[in-house]
Amino acid sequence: MAEATTRMGQDSRRSEAYQHSEGTVARSIEKQTAKLPSDVFLWAAFASIGSSLLLRSVDRRDESLFVGQWAPTFLCLGIYNKIVKIAGSDRTRG
Template sequence: MATNFNPEHSEGPVAKAIEQQTAKLPSDLFLWAAVGAIGVSLTLKLMQKDKLALFVGQWPAPFLLLGLYNKLVKLEGSD
């Protein structure tokens, strides 16, 4: 468990519950979700569904950020 260097600030019950659940997910899940979104976006673009392709094409970055958050929670823990 990581040491809390700022004891005045602690995680709330909702954040703790979310971190406990997301820590159970494998980190690869978010990477593959990002790769899948890129593939779906490319497929939609080839099908000339440009607006939908752009919409789905914006998903990889949030998936990768969620994966990074997941990895940090696993390594550092909450509080």
Template sequence: MAKDFNPEHKEGPVATAIEEQTAKLPSDIFLWASLASMGASLGLKIAGHKHTALFVGQWAAPFLLLGIYNKLVKLEGHDKEDDE
């Protein structure tokens, strides 16, 4: 399945640099970070720090989104062309 490639729409130097660095990280780091934030949130809630627990608990979703971005960068890369 060939993808449409438009050479006029390319990633900028900042996005390219970020993708090169994030592709070096293992994807499971973000999963563990998400689970750790949920665990820390639970611990804070048990300790009676309600507002801090809510704040830390909200980190889980961004960590998972960063993991998805990381996986996409590894699979697709920036401005990758299909040679089909």
């Protein structure tokens, strides 16, 4: 009885995984970005902050704000990259 219940639970999880599997575009992008070291995104965020400070110091306020807003995006991309590396991008493929 317990074995049948366990098997049913595994089948329903597998079926859910197939219903929510990644498309070919997402899979190919993740395959390429997973090759990047995670610190690339951290350094890009620091470069964005530094460039923003530099632009602000030469009185280019609009450009400074624009470039400074890239930092959170780089950090979010870094988090996504780390998750893909650790957890994998798709539960239906090996």
